[in-house]
């Protein structure tokens with residue numbers, strides 16, 4: 001902070017001082033009055049007139065008396081005391097001439113018409129600064145320092161906060177806890193960092209879930225396979241051997257499905273997918289897809305589909321949105337008792353809303369957030385192996401890419417109601 005303050009302050013002070021010095025020089029070079037208009041020159045002209053009536057040998061005394069009486073620094077110089085061709089030339093023309101003295105004072109010279117001697121009046125060309133002026137200068141520069149402090153201090157404080165949080169985050173704390181006011185200049189940076197931290201946190205979480213799932217979903221079939229191989233080795237007849245080989249084959253299929261699903265999800269998770277956004281007629285897409293899923297469902301299940309008649313130009317990546325609908329429908333069909341309902345509408349504030357609900361057991365309030373995590377499966381009955389808990393995680397990712405949200409609530413049918421919302425661009 002001190003270093004930044006000093007650098008900025010010194011730069012401003014140096015620039016200001018240079019500009020005011022330059023201005024002063026310019027003003028003096030181009031803005032000053034000609035010699036003949038100076039009040040000092042007029043005083044010399046009057047004195048010159050008076051000296052005309054004074055005898056030559058008493059003129060020096062007259063000038064000394066005038067100097068005493070008026071307090072002016074007056075002198076009568078002999079012609080040889082004046083040096084410089086320009087000065088001598090100017091005097092010869094009978095004009096008042098200015099001469100800079102080494103002590104920062106200025107001489108006005110005027111040649112006496114009567115005897116060629118030169119009248120000289122010395123004065124301070126630059127008025128000397130007095131104490132109040134110095135105080136004013138000090139106040140001016142102190143005010144600049146104050147303004148810089150007022151501007152720099154909150155920013156430097158927020159930057160320090162941000163730095164501390166970043167260091168904590170880097171120390172594997174995995175949560176970004178800096179609170180920075182939204183009027184701070186650092187606020188956009190903090191927001192961007194918070195978003196990045198949340199994303200990293202999410203990635204680490206899903207990595208954790210993935211490794212847990214890996215150990216469970218891979219180790220279990222592997223252990224079963226080892227067991228089947230042992231049994232196959234000692235199988236007495238070809239029929240038993242065939243059965244063990246079939247079990248092995250089932251486990252391999254299961255492993256393969258897990259690896260494929262995990263890899264597909266990993267691609268989505270890395271956010272490497274470029275959205276293929278276009279307009280699509282949902283009045284046909286949604287019913288056709290629902291119908292195709294219905295064909296693979298239990299016959300006793302009633303699947304209703306209601307789509308707004310004006311949903312003929314819905315903006316989305318249709319391939320990904322079909323995945324969303326399909327995943328939600330698979331879940332609903334799996335958990336429904338008798339009924340599933342799909343609705344699509346354009347709601348207030350230019351938003352699309354896709355709902356999939358059923359009359360199954362629903363999802364407990366405590367699990368409604370968690371259920372969208374990867375590899376999360378709620379209360380899977382022992383022995384029943386269905387999916388890997390990736391369906392809803394995929395739904396969430398896709399909806400986020402569309403700038404939308406997804407949540408689950410209680411359906412009027414009695415089960416779960418998944419609501420996907422995204423904005424018309």
Ligand SMILES: Nc1ncnc2c1ncn2[C@@H]1O[C@H](COP(=O)(O)OP(=O)(O)OP(=O)(O)O)[C@@H](O)[C@H]1O
Pocket residue numbers: 327331332335358360361362363371376377378379380386387388389390391392393415416
């Ligand atoms: N409609 C629903 N009703 C009740 N529970 C549900 C419903 N949909 C999902 N769930 C619960 O949420 C869990 C996670 O669902 P998700 O779709 O992510 O995984 P999955 O269906 O188990 O496996 P996958 O989709 O990978 O085949 C499910 O295991 C289930 O317990």
Ligand SMILES: [Mg+2]
Pocket residue numbers: 327330331387390391392
């Ligand atoms: Mg699923």
